[in-house]
Amino acid sequence: MRISVPTIPLLSTRLPPPHRTIEEAVERVADFLYPGNVAILTGAGVSVDSGIRAYRGSDGRYMNPNYKPLFYHQLMDESEEGHAFRQRYWLRSYLGYPAIRETLPNTTHFALAALQHARVVPRLITQNVDGLHHRALNLAPGRQNTDILELHGSLRHVHCKYGHGVDRSTFQDYLSAANPQWKAFADETERTGNKPRTNPDGDVAIESLGTSYTSFIVPACTSCLSEKRINAVHKPEVIFFGESIPQAVKDRSYRDVEEADRLLIIGTTLATFSAFRLLRHAVALGKPTLLLNVGPSRGDNVPELERIDMASGLIMRDVVKAVLGFTALEDPVVAGMLKSGIDKPPEDDTQPWTAEAPK
Structure with a gap:
């Protein structure tokens, strides 16, 4: 049996995404979300501001x-x-x-929870197993954990x-x-x-x-x-490497994409095929797709995928305010979420951990 760790192409036939200022990125993502009925797919990059390291750095390689x-x-x-x-x-x-x-949810988790609470994002699919999306959504009365699909399971x-x-x-x-x-x-x-x-x-x-x-x-x-x-x-x-995603979860992920009008992808290189195939499925159905991520991804050679090279924590609070307008101020749940969330990315420490192990 030969099973390899997923990799992403570091050489793309497409040009890098155009440089955008923070204001331009906020406007573009808000415009993408404004019509509503958007499915969102998240990856490890979303949890970085909570202090959890992503697998890959800005060059797409394993750190x-x-x-x-x-x-x-x-x-x-x-x-x-x-x-x-x-x-x-x-x-x-x-x-x-x-x-x-x-670990606590960060500003992106709460911004996405606010969009879920406002019904702009009825479907959120995450590759993360840390449970932080659930913890952020718990502030929204009436929303259920079933509104979040954990594609790769939970710890x-x-x-x-x-x-x-x-x-x-x-x-x-x-x-x-x-x-x-x-x-x-x-x-x-x-x-x-x-x-x-x-x-x-x-x-x-x-x-x-x-x-x-x-x-x-x-x-x-x-x-x-x-x-x-x-x-x-x-x-x-x-879900471990080499393990199949349960058929019910796979079917639900496809259905979530099918029932949405567009797909926003945040904080992932799409290296795992379980995530990449959702992008391909959306493209095959003719749905607009947008990736907000830092560095290269497996989707770079998908011409239909629009890309913004930026960390979600820099813009998502302002995106929610732009999409929801006065609701962001008047709805106490949304207002509370936009004031919540930590911003504590992990230290850039490359030295081996030193401690005295038990005898």
């Missing part, structure tokens, strides 16, 4: 050249090798998940290979109880602020610690134990 994601078949392999992969994944995820859990839930589910916070407690030495280590990094860098999927790189994964214990599923079965094969409800 960590040694990035080696875990594949679905590795995580679910029941051999000793698969057990080792799960130890690696769950230790790194155990250390990285608190940062995802505690909020874990299930075993037999389908028994548990929320992630509870599973985090199980990991802590099974690994008290790592619990003490995590508490110390929290106390000192010497935390590892976290990827958008909650994974952290700990190679610099010089530690082995072999001592990390992945606990058995408690529901399986009640059924007199020992099973410690767990997976978060996210």
Whole structure:
């Protein structure tokens, strides 16, 4: 089996998008959104201002050249090798998940939630697994989490290979109880602020610690134990490389594009085919498409795709004000959302994380 990590073309046959000032970008995105009934597709770039690093930099390349994601078949392999992969994944995820859990929505999340509340954007599809779109939309009464489609799943839930589910916070407690030495280590990094860098999927790189994964214990599923079965094969409800998106989710993503009049894409290089095919589907249906992102993308060679090279956090609040007009001031929900959201992009630190690993 050969499965590769998605890449994007760094050489495009199209010219770079024209330079726009912030004011020009606000006007263009607002004009695109103003007719309403717009579907939005977001990626990791939307969560950068919340302090979560994107996978790729402004040149389209992985910011960590040694990035080696875990594949679905590795995580679910029941051999000793698969057990080792799960130890690696769950230790790194155990250390990285608190940062995802505690991260707050940023100004773009709340701007998009305001557009959803105002019914300009009835459909939002996200590749992100951090749950930040949901947290922003929670300020809007009457809007449901079903208004957001998580294309690649969510870190909020874990299930075993037999389908028994548990929320992630509870599973985090199980990991802590099974690994008290790592619990003490995590508490110390929290106390000192010497935390590892976290990827958008909650994974952290700990190679610099010089530690082995072999001592990390992945606990058995408690529901399986009640059924007199020992099973410690767990997976978060996210889509791993090499794993198929559930058919119901795929169908819903196509339907969301079909029912919209246009598609706005924000903060993604469209490197994963699950996202790129939604762009292709919209183009095939003759729907206008616009990409707001920094740097090259897989869509650069799609001539129907209009592109604006700019970070969403620079303009989305003003875009909402331009689209909604007086409503942005008079609607207390929208006004509250436009005053909400953090702006704390991750530090540009390239040095390896240093800490003393548990013995």
